[in-house]
Amino acid sequence: MKTPDTFSLWRNGEENESNSSASSSLMAVLATVLVVSIVFYFFRRTKNGAYLLPPGPRGLPLLGSLPFLRSDLHVYFAELARTYGPVMSLRLGAKLCVVLSSPEAVKEALRDQDVVFANRDVPMVGFVYSYGGKNLALAPYGPHWRMLRKVSARELFNPATIDSLSVPRQDEIRRMVEEIRGRQASP
Template sequence: MAVLAAVLAAFIVFYWFKRTKNGARLLPPGPRGLPLLGSLPFLANDLHVWFAELAHIYGPVMSLRLGAKLCVVLSSPEAVKEALNDREAIFANHDIPAVALVSSYGGKDMFWAPYGPHWRMLRKVTVRELLSPTTIEGLSVLRRGEIRRTMEEIGEKAGQPVNVRELVSATAMNVTTEMLWGGSPAQNGEEKEAAGREFRKVTEELVRLLGVPNISDFFPAIAWLDLQGLVRWMRRLSLWVERIFNFIIEERLMTMEAR
């Protein structure tokens, strides 16, 4: 207990020193928040509504602290355009969540990688191999087939309530799994369906974890403790995803060798 108290005291001193040092920077107006916690206790469930209310008070560009993190919120089309269009190279990098560091191999995938030669190489390969007109047109049959099945499902539920969000999400995921498994003759029937269900389940859990508020993101100095166990769970999920993708790669290689 004494060691924990000493660590906590050292962290508070470090936080206040860093905040005082950074206080000399000219920041946009915003709520002061509480010591150490900032505006964390005041976060509303509907963040967009809360930010809109704050924008009426502090203007379209405001700053607020969430734990040890300093955040700048843009609430007008003009401010967003200037940041994401006119000055996109300056604001291109992301603040990577702790769980995303695990799932992206330390922030090395195209979504989380910092802007630079590595990111440009990933974008070039993605556009050439995955998003080229030839590739997109070649997969149009799969997309049309899945959309047709979705429309038939909606037709069968005439007069009943339909959860559009779940239906659209399932359709998009089905298209993705069809793109991954559709061309492999070794996978069909029950095996293909089981692999698709497993992939959808893991992907949904990955997305859910990325959206869970994590103490490690608000207080990076204690991220190593992983108080909520989210990083440990993400690490297990990432191994699960690797196993699925390794299986797909092996099947593709076997198909190519058999030709």
């Protein structure tokens, strides 16, 4: 039976101490990162003491207010409007939504501030299938979109073009009605 010498015992003790000090320093770093993240999460909405977002329910991390939505969404939004006012922010998953629940707020957003609210996020699927977001439906508001709208109004939506496409339109309507009649008995 071999007995350990003093040097090997001293070395093993030193390794245990270094492992425990490394793990404690790692735990200290993780705790610091966690505390900083929590502080940033709660105070990120304030800038110079004023809120950057309209008031709204806090929601859960990552899920937002999705678990609290009900089937009667209009009633839920009316209750939130009584609590938070006509303009409120709502997190649906990772997306931030601003809900307008009064005619005055909608009028302000869509008529008076329309340029500010004209752009929207383009989904990646829409971006891929729409020539890189360059078509009329997904292009950002700007000179390119205004040019596309003018060309569409002049070339596609004028009375002569609409009249010339009346026969194919009637054929498609007829086919659609026949298909619906054919599926009348099926659920």
